[in-house]
Amino acid sequence: MEFFIDLISAIIPYIRTAFLAIIPLGFIIFIHELGHFYAAKRCGIKVNTFSLGFGPKLIGFQRDETEYRISLLPFGGYVQMEGENPNEQTGTQGEFASASISNRAFVVAAGPAVNLLFGILVYWFVFATGINADSARLIGGLTGLPLGEKEAIQIGWVADDGPGAVGGLMPGDAIVSINGDPISHWAMFQTRIFTSANRPLDLVVERDGERKILSVIPDPEPSVRGDIGIIRVSSRTETVISHIEEGSLAAQTGIQVGDQIESINGKKLHNVPYFGYGVWQASEDWRIEKYQALYQSINENQDALTLGIRRGDETLTLELPVRWRVKASVQENSIAQNAGIQDGDVLVTLNGCQ
Structure with missing residues (x-):
């Protein structure tokens, strides 16, 4: 039983991802069919069914010659025109096959044209309004605010x-x-x-x-x-704490969610990258990678960061302890591997220096 529970737990995130991908794809298909529907109506072609989704009908209503319905699988939609199937053509007026070549070309092209127009409108909207990027999802604890x-x-x-x-x-x-x-x-x-x-x-x-x-x-x-x-x-972005791990050094120091970091070791901050994209809060460690701005703020013997923080109308100065942990990443057949060093080993001393 536990195996099936674990299996379901492992599958659920993939199902959610697939669902979130299918929904926008279904919307794109729907507006594509909406283009065909509009063009057919304008050209006098009879539309028997206009469906949101596929499969069995859930609900629907009839208006003029068209049945509008919502179907079981809400992934796109379809338009069924009179005489669209060659086996059902009778040659009467209102059939797709009876329309002029130009009208049929217009109906066929209307779907892709609507998709193209929709893409242009979305691009224009995003370019005109912009989007907010939350850097906290990358580095943890710091958010780039608009x-x-x-x-x-x-x-x-x-x-x-x-x-x-x-x-x-x-x-x-x-x-x-x-x-x-x-x-x-x-x-x-x-x-x-x-x-x-x-x-x-x-x-x-x-x-x-x-x-x-x-x-x-x-x-x-x-x-x-x-x-x-x-x-x-x-x-420029504001460097604002978005979350703090419970029991971490940051929490013990008194840093709170919503605090804005204005300086580090006396250096004024203007955005999250200046603080260092390689810094994130993880358990009790502030881990530090290659970004130069932060390296310049910390000397080899320093064991704390002096943070200038704005909290509401207050300006505070807090000392954040830093615990340095250097973990090994060992290349195959290297001198380090031959010496017995393994991936994940924590370097404690070097030539007797801690």
Whole structure:
């Protein structure tokens, strides 16, 4: 019995994923059939059935010559036109086969045309409104929150050796225009950068209430469609704690959900990447990977991070202990493997140094 329970528990996530994939696919099929339905009606072709879903009918009603129904399997839909089946053609007016060639072509093309139009509308809507990216799902504990209209085009992080830094961009700079064209949102800024590899761009930025003109040349990054430009900067987001593991060092220190991290070891933060995308909360360890901004904030002997935190109207300073754990990842036939080191071993001392 336990085997079947475990099996069902293992299968349920896959069923959920499949269901979530089928629903939007079914909607795409439905609007495709809706295009055929609309075109057939406009061309005077009789539509016997217009169904949302497939299989046995659940409910439905008749209006004029068309039966509208909802079927058992809500994955798409179908349109049944008079005379669509060659074996049922009688040559009477209103049949699909009796319509003119242009009308039949219009009916056939209407489905794909509606899908294309729907895709364009969705792309336009997403591009115009934007979407919120929650960085906490990647690094745990820190969420990139959307900012106001002005702050939405602010630079949050600049790589030290990147084209942005070479051109003079700094965290906190607000992008005003590129080559004289106003920039109203981050996606527009990214598009101009991506399409300008190896071409100088004149950026007008606002810094501390003053406007400055900077020249930036995006580096080329190879892609399947040619080089795209990159300047190695990211947008500004607020660094807000989204969750804390119970009993973790963060919880023991007094950090709370909703706290906004404003600085680390005295360095002001402008976004989540600056804090370090490689940092996440896991049990009692803050594990740290390769990102340079955080490395620069911690020396080898440091065992705590000084966090500047805003909690409501209060500004707090908290010391977060850091427990360093270096775990081994061993290559096959390497010196380390031959010495007996295994994957997952925790390095405690090196030449007597802890």
